Amino acid sequence: MTLPDLHDGSFDGLWLSADKRACFFVRTVAGERSTIILTDVEALNICGLRAGNVILDLVLIAPEKLTVKDIEQAYDLKSGEAEKASQLLRKAQEQGLSGLEINPSYGAEGTAIFRAATTVPEHVLT
Secondary structure, rough: OOOOOOOOOEEEEEEOOOOOOOEEEOOOOOOOOEEEEEEEOOOEEEEOOOOOOOEEEEEEEEEHHOOOHHHHHHHHHOOOOHHHHHHHHHHHOOOOOHHHHHHEEEOOOOEHHHHHEEEEEEOOOO
């Protein structure tokens, strides 16, 4: 999956469904809207959501590139839970799960662990 260029774009919000999907509503700096749809979301932790979120970058993380830090962030694990993080990392990699990291210039940041992702034009709920 290829992400649109979202540097200095906007993170407009997030929708979570009961069937483990997450829709990230984003806009490029030129105002072009897209929805990033994650399926089979195992963990997601977004914090700092504000009006006017500005994206520094969105990073897709392949299963073999996931780290303990990615797992700790997505599951909001505390210090002292290193063994749990290592177990969750092994499980995610065995299942072929990927990561998505949102880094802000201003506002929301976080990490998601999921099976597959697609990008569609406009803001949509699917």
